[in-house]
Amino acid sequence: MRILRSVGSWFMPVVPDSRVAILRTVLYLFVIIDIHLFVRDPIPLSRHPELYQPLMIERLLQLPPPSVPLTITLYLILMIGCLLAASNVFPRLAGGVVAAAFTWWTAIGMSYGKVDHDHLALVVALSVLPTVGVIADRWRSTDRSRQAGWALKCIQISVVFTYFLSALTKIRSGGWSITSWPESSILLWAIVRRPHGLGQFLVPYPELLQLMQWLSFTAELTAVVVLWLRGRALLAAAVFWMGFHVFTLAMLYIHFAPTAICWLAFAPLERFGPWLRRVKASRGQRAGRRPAGHAVSVLRDHPVDSGG
């Protein structure tokens, strides 16, 4: 029974609600960027019904085939829903609508032959963020809850699983062999196919590319460890993985922005609001004005222990 309880509290740590309130703002605004920059093709793709191959989720839910009016409606729903949810207004309703609409939108984008894998953490995040419910005082909330802890834990798990599962897939596709992927010519293949990034300068050095394959494969396979890191070790892991994404972007023009943004689920975001207010207050003082009216609230909102 005690083991069950400790497993439960690992999945549902007590965490400041303001962390979720801030993460909501960031992620829902990110969705607006995403539908313009990354999964931006559902509307043009919906002009080609002959190429539509519905995924299992679309067949199970018997979703109608995409048409231009349908994708434009989804787009408008996403824009309005994201703006409301980013302001923590109607978090369950607006968040739930965004989760459903964005999942459908992204599924449409993946239903014309190519399926991307950088949206796992974001889709999970959008599904769990509404479950935290209304957060009174939003960014300034001083409340804590297991509901917030569970949502953040789910996002954290899906971030590290994006790496870990990709390592599993590499083992599987190599005929259940640990060495076949890291010893293959995959990076060279990727660089020849995408000859725009810095990777082309590494074409003459296939041994170096293979060393990079070993490094990234090892990091992916062990990524789950990040779930148990704290403090500086966690920060170091986050910096490593951000570096990894910057590197693949520079080498191959492959970005994993929707995964990278979800790393914020590991960050003590609740410190951001008080920090911002302190900066504003000290600016106000330096400018020779009286401290702003909310100076008192700076004291009250003293950073809560990140805990959890």
Next chain:
Amino acid sequence: MRDISKTSYAWRIAATVLGIGLLLNGSLRMSDDVWPFGPLSQYAFSPAKDTTIVITRVEGLLADGNRIDLPLRVETAGISRAEIEARIPQITADPSLLRSVANGWTSRHRGEPALIRLWLVQDQTRLVDGRVGPTRLVELSTWELPA
């Protein structure tokens, strides 16, 4: 601290276990079809050291005799290179599926000579012992645009 009811607690644990189960099942057993629970298979295969690397392109013949590379981006062609590549068998069986690429180009180049013919081509680069070898151009399919 906010309260959490027993039901709330229980469904969250159940959802977590179910989600992790679906993800592991997807990665270990299923295909891309089960997105978002499918295998994370981008760049997950293991090309051999003597593999042939293929870049698929669409070329067009203009009325003035020029042969040009037609862009395969969603913004210009309405469809991306990856989506064309995923459909090579369908396109070779029915080359008129290249219509969207032609329409995309024509609608953006109204003042220019008309497209007469499209080719689905591939640059095939061979690796030799893990190093880049020679490249050759292969034509997969041709489509004459209706006049």
